Amino acid sequence: MSLIQVKDVMKIYQSGGEQVRALDGVNLEIREGDFTALMGPSGSGKSTLLTVMGALNPPSEGKVIIDDIDVYQLAVERRADFRSNYIGFVFQQFQLISYLTAVENVMLPLAILRYSQKEQLDLANSVLEKVGLAQKRNRLPSQLSGGEQERVAIARAIVNQPPIVFADEPTGSLDTKTGEEIMGLFQSLNNEGLTIVMVTHNEENLNYVKHAVSVRDGVVDTERRTEVLGGHNSQTNLVSDSQAL
Numbered sequence: 001m002s003l004i005q006v007k008d009v010m011k012i013y014q015s016g017g018e019q020v021r022a023l024d025g026v027n028l029e030i031r032e033g034d035f036t037a038l039m040g041p042s043g044s045g046k047s048t049l050l051t052v053m054g055a056l057n058p059p060s061e062g063k064v065i066i067d068d069i070d071v072y073q074l075a076v077e078r079r080a081d082f083r084s085n086y087i088g089f090v091f092q093q094f095q096l097i098s099y100l101t102a103v104e105n106v107m108l109p110l111a112i113l114r115y116s117q118k119e120q121l122d123l124a125n126s127v128l129e130k131v132g133l134a135q136k137r138n139r140l141p142s143q144l145s146g147g148e149q150e151r152v153a154i155a156r157a158i159v160n161q162p163p164i165v166f167a168d169e170p171t172g173s174l175d176t177k178t179g180e181e182i183m184g185l186f187q188s189l190n191n192e193g194l195t196i197v198m199v200t201h202n203e204e205n206l207n208y209v210k211h212a213v214s215v216r217d218g219v220v221d222t223e224r225r226t227e228v229l230g231g232h233n234s235q236t237n238l239v240s241d242s243q244a245l
């Protein structure tokens, strides 16, 4: 079933006196349970597409429909509520709050959604356990490695069980081995049903995804679907290479 539909999306930024056409007629469908990589050269529009899909960045033209909801038709406050319930974000620089511990960082989205203190703590602890950080829950971000900070950011993104996570270059600042561990974590979350859309420059990450989309000059250039065999993906399993929509 199609969970996210991007329909004829244009995004034009005003930069000084200039107009930058960051997205130029994008059509894309993300199915429920998909794990999609957005790849492409620097400046091609990947992050813009991610934020437009993530209900954070209104398109100049076109629509984004998530679970049959036309997200930019929602008033700003309702769109913020929608984001809180439907979408988790993981950014390359993690964006953890430096003076809060790991568990306090993970509790934040639940505090915003007005969960009780006990629910916040119980859910944050259980999700930190899931990402392998239960022992370090009381550390500040500065007392954690890059991979561990990434795990906290992932825990924070999934703590209120949104159906979708968007990640922008989540392995960009990690060494190869840590990057592989993080991709393995994303893959196991996807196997549990989480829909994930990820911007990445790293071709190795294609080993973990089900669907790769190439973005060039603000358009979706090609799409490839991978077939998952026994829970493991391989680039050799690419089964189709079709022109996008």
Ligand SMILES: Nc1ncnc2c1ncn2[C@@H]1O[C@H](COP(=O)(O)OP(=O)(O)OP(=O)(O)O)[C@@H](O)[C@H]1O
Residues within 6 Å of the ligand: 013, 014, 015, 020, 021, 022, 040, 041, 042, 043, 044, 045, 046, 047, 048, 049
């Ligand atoms: N807020 C903004 N104002 C003006 N121009 C912008 C803004 N954000 C992005 N752009 C421009 O839009 C185009 C697409 O940028 P975007 O960040 O989406 O590309 P990207 O593919 O994610 O790049 P990278 O891989 O380098 O992160 C670029 O030309 C960029 O300079």
